[in-house]
Amino acid sequence: MVIDFRTRPPYKSFVTKGNFFPRPMEDDFERPEDVPGIYRDSIGIESARHGDFQLYMDELSGSGIDMQVVQGRKVRPGMATVDNEDVCRLQMQYPKQFISFPAVDPADVEGAVAEIEYYVKTYGIKGIAMEPGWSMPPVYVDDRKLDPVYAACEEHGLICAFTLSVLAGEDLSYCNPIAVQHAALRFPRVSFTVSHGCWPFVEEFLGTALQCMNVYCYPDFxxxxxxxxxxxxxVRAANSFMRYRMMFATSYPVRPLKQSLEQFRALPFEPEVLELLLHENAERLLGLKES
Structure with missing residues (x-):
């Protein structure tokens, strides 16, 4: 069993409402030095090149990945967005392959709380997704005005999934893990998960996670x-105190599904830790073992 905690498949508004697809490949660039760093040496990702969902499902079936968390996206105008209804209907259409995390807008707290109530009642969601650094205006995750959103997550037992790194905000200040620490300490019963692990503030993030037992991460690429x-x-943290709070993720379409899993397996994780990261931690956090 392998669970990918973050993917963005070429499905409906993932394709029609943003710049996820078609994803340029290395051979689309005239000069190798122009290839974005996170795209270098990626192979076998024709679904992203063409923005084709059937190709994606074919790649998924041969990747070794069994289930994926699909996160919606609500960000400022001009950036790629995703309709929450598409995310939730994807889970309804493929319940054995996908779990939906609809997105909420940190700049519209009242609307975010209302959406949480709606998606809990309508779809029985397990979590929500936010990219505070790309809202309009951008928001720090410890802004007190977000407390009603976190309180709603606490009330409904939802995971609050952040995307935090140098690639997820106007500047580095929006991925500073001190803000995660503040929010996690204020809401110790909410499980906060962090895609990208606040890179490049990795040591500071791991310090936050050492103190805050409700902070999880999937550093993906x-x-x-x-x-x-x-x-x-x-890797060192996973082999130590983060072994129960770190998960595998591809962050497709940044990298191909199969290649991401192979490169993750090649890292020097202890054998028993690797199983925790590939599925056991995600199963526990998502409540899959109970069901």
Whole structure:
């Protein structure tokens, strides 16, 4: 069993409402130095090149990944967005493959709380997704005005999934893990998960996670890519105090599904830790073992 805690498949508004697809491949660039760093040496990702969902499902079936968390996206105008109804209907259409986390807008707290209530009642969701650094205006995750959103997560037992890194905000201040620490300490009964692990503030993030037992992470390509700076810190933490609070994720379409899993398995995780990261931690956090 392998669970991918973050993917963005070429499905409906993932394709029609943003810049996820078609994803340029290395051979689309005239000069190798122009290839974005996180796209280098990626192979076998024709579904992203063409924005084709059937190709994606074919790639998924041969990837070794059994289930994926699909996160919606609500960000400022001009950036790729995703309709929450698409995310939730994807789970309804493929309940054995996908779990939906609809997105809420941190800049519209009243609307976010109302959406949480709606999606809990209508779809029985397990979590929500937020990218505070890309809202309009951008918001720090410890802003007190977000407390009603966190309180709603606490009330309904929802995971609050952040995307926090140098790639997820106007500047580095929006991925500073001190803000995660503040929010996690104020709401100790909410499980906060962090995609990208606040990269490049990896050591500071791991310090926050050491103190706050309700903070989880899936560093995705910031851990999976060979020779990625600071990836060794994630691995060391996973083999130590984060073994029950770290998960595998691809962050597709940044990297191909199969390649991401192979590169993750190649990292020096202890054998029993690898099983925790690949599925056991996600199963426990998502309540799948109970069901």
């Amino acid at each position: 910031f851990c999976n890519l060979p020779n990625m700076p600071f990836a060794d810190q994630f």
